Amino acid sequence: MIFVIEHLEPELFDWCKLEYKHISSVVGKDNLLFTNIDDDFLKNIGKVNRKSVLDLNLQNACILDPEAEEEFTPEVAKQFDYVIFGGILGAYPPKKRTAEELSNHLQVPKFNLGKEQMSTDTAVIVTKLICDGKKLSELKFQDGIEIDIAEGESVQLPYKYLILNGRPMLPDGLVEMLKEQEEF
Ligand SMILES: C[S@@+](CC[C@H](N)C(=O)[O-])C[C@H]1O[C@@H](n2cnc3c(N)ncnc32)[C@H](O)[C@@H]1O
Numbered sequence: 001m002i003f004v005i006e007h008l009e010p011e012l013f014d015w016c017k018l019e020y021k022h023i024s025s026v027v028g029k030d031n032l033l034f035t036n037i038d039d040d041f042l043k044n045i046g047k048v049n050r051k052s053v054l055d056l057n058l059q060n061a062c063i064l065d066p067e068a069e070e071e072f073t074p075e076v077a078k079q080f081d082y083v084i085f086g087g088i089l090g091a092y093p094p095k096k097r098t099a100e101e102l103s104n105h106l107q108v109p110k111f112n113l114g115k116e117q118m119s120t121d122t123a124v125i126v127t128k129l130i131c132d133g134k135k136l137s138e139l140k141f142q143d144g145i146e147i148d149i150a151e152g153e154s155v156q157l158p159y160k161y162l163i164l165n166g167r168p169m170l171p172d173g174l175v176e177m178l179k180e181q182e183e184f
Helices: 014-027 097-105 120-131 174-183
Strands: 002-007 032-035 047-049 061-064 082-087 141-150 153-164
Touching: 002 014, 002 120, 014 032, 014 120, 014 174, 061 097, 082 097, 082 120, 120 153, 141 174
Parallel strands: 002 032, 002 082, 032 047, 061 082
Antiparallel strands: 141 153
C-alpha cells in the first residue's frame, strides 16, 4: 500500500513536520507520497509530487475521510494500492475540510476510521495497522489528551489517540515543541 498525504495547510508548519516524520518512521519512506507540495525536508522522508492528488489520476485509490459512511477494514484494504489522507491539522470543532477540499472532488471510494477526528499521523498509522490485518475494533483509543506544558498550565488536544503500550501515541518531539512555544 502507498500512503498518500495531500498537504493542505498554507505552510509546512513544524507541527506538520513532526506528524509527517512520525508517519514515515512507521510506513517507510518508499511507501509514502506527499502531494501538493515541493519541499526538501519531505524528500528525505518520502516521495514528493508538487501536483495535487486531484490531478494525478491514481488508479486503485481510496480516501480516508471521517465523513465517509463505510468503515475501512482489512478486507477493504486488500482492494487498493493507494490510500489518500488530508495533510490537515486538526481543528475543533471539525471543519470537514477533508470532504470539502478532497473527497468531494475525487471519484474514488471513501472510508472512515470511526466518526471522531484523529490527527493525520494517527489516522495513517491506524490505517497501516488495518492494512496489516487488525480490525478497528481490536485497537484501543482515547478521546482527547491533556499535555502539561508548564507549572499549572496545560494544552488540550481534543482528538482521538491510539493507545500503544498503555499510552496515547504522539509524534516524537511534539510535547517538547508545545513546551518551547509556551516560552515565547
Ligand atoms: C486532522 S484530520 C482532518 C479532519 C478535519 N476535521 C477535517 O476538516 O476534515 C487529518 C486527516 O486524517 C484522516 N482522518 C482523521 N480522522 C479520520 C477518521 N475518523 N476517519 C477517516 N479518516 C480520518 C483524514 O484523511 C483527514 O484528512
